[in-house]
Amino acid sequence: MTAQALKALTQLGNGSDPASREVLDALPVAVYITDSEGRLTYFNAAAAELSGRSPQLGVDQWCVTWKIFLADGTPLPHDKCPMAVALKGGEIVEGIECLAERPDGTRFWFTPYPAVLRDARGKITGGINVLVDITARKGAQEQAEQAALLLSAIVDSSDDAIISKDLNGTITSWNKSAERLFGYTAEEIVGRPVTLLIPPERLDEEPRIIARLKAGERVDHFETIRRRKDGKLLDISLTISPVRDAKGNIVGASKIARDITERRRAEAEILRANRDLEQFAFSASHDLQEPLRSVKIYSELLTQRYNNRLDGQALEFLGYVRAGATRMEALVSDLLGYTQIAKREDRSETVDANAALAIVLESMAGSVSESGARITSEPLPTVPMHAAHLQQLFQNLIGNAIKYRSRERTPQIHIAGEGQGEGWTFAVTDNGIGIAPEYKEKVFGLFKRLHTNEEYSGTGIGLAICHRIVAEYQGRIWVESEPGRGSSFRFTIPRSRDSGG
């Protein structure tokens, strides 16, 4: 309420003339007038509505309201209210926030704007008070305060370090987990540059992060290393979002830092365990070859040298020994191949899938013509793969398509491949015996077989090798099939993702 408005109100006099009454009655704010003793001589409709009562004129003193409290909740006697203070010649207090209670028990917040009325000689003749209802504003303010409290409680109880900084890289807030994680207290670090946390060799990350933030971009799960107060390095994952002011300008950033040291350690352990297992599988399959060689050659020697001296059953048994050895040899050799799927070292390597397919079809010419299979293909893309890997995929999938052909029709095998935004998809489709739905996942497991050796020979490693190769590229392999009609083996090779930012 401006001083000018109040002055205008006081000039309306004590409200006794009808013209000024009309004005006051129409005002949408609560107004009341008292005599010099503070007894109410007038109140407008808004005052009655706000206070929830109709005071008795000439009897009720000092205020139109029923009960008043200070902002902290202590009751304020009516004769100590700002109107009373003003009328008693004291200071005129403006702009304080008071709480009032209506007779029905409901409460409201208001700010009184009292003024004294004087006659020509300056003697106090009465007072006029305007009560501005601020309940709505107080409510909003309280909600905002509660929301802020709740938010800060959440921020403080988070296991992640939550930090904010301005666009100069100066730290502006620092939660409890940030204290735990980095070892600095909020008092120590707020106002200091965020580069304190960055190891010297990674200082170039900060300008790149700031540039991305200024462009309105969010930095998601950027895995990097930061430094504690005690100098210890931490593996952390950072998510940084731009913070905008009310006008939408980017003024800073909020940063969530998660300690991934433990996760990194666990990952390294899994990697090591995997390598040990691979090494074990390699050694086992390699070393198994030696005793197997003895079994093979001696059973062959027995068969050749003692053919005349062994009876039919002995020769039959010997045949089983030899068949077992031959099968084991295939298993051991495929297993060795499985363990030796090379890790890609050169990630820039690409292969023309048409050329890879041509090489594979040439090497398989014998079994293709023997089976009478008709093989067709579409123009294929060039993909970022190790050539031997793609060839192995084609060879195993086409080999399977030939092996599991239907005896009732000419085998037809079609190879397709296409590039999309996310990467490439290949399909090797046949019209063979197909795979029942319950085995669609299982077929990619090591040593998983659906047929006896008499029906279809195999080691159960071919598709496991395919699975492993595709996994090396973070791709996916699956089969779509209608039993009795055919199968379509599909795999994807994703575009390699950019790391971090």
Add this chain to the structure above:
Amino acid sequence: MAQPFEILIAEDNPADVVLVREALATNNVDCVLHVLTDGEKALARIDNLDNDPNKPPVDLLILDMHLPKHDGETVLKRLRSTRHYARTPVIVMTSLASKWIEDNAAKDGAMVYCSKPSTLDELLKLGVVVRNMLDQHGRGAGNPVPEQ
């Protein structure tokens, strides 16, 4: 009648020693086969031979690379560093060629690799390799002349 060939075989697996005997027999190689069942015994035999004033002849060493105690590479190095037997022909039985073997193959005495046989065909082949080695390099070619 010619003296039988003197052949050392360093091999720990009796089944493979028998295969070598088979290979020699099928190729009618008249020989005395001295079997050394680990690397330590092979090294001791090489040292004893080198120190023997009679310089007993050795026409061929058949060497398994994976021997207990000392591996085939150590045995081969010791042989090549002797005063009198450095030029003895060697057949290395292994499927894995090592860099060291390649580097040292032709330096001194003759050397060939032969993978251990896993089929009858390969067994015959081993016999042929031994036969050729003895024909080209055996009997005196790599042997020291006795003193006196």
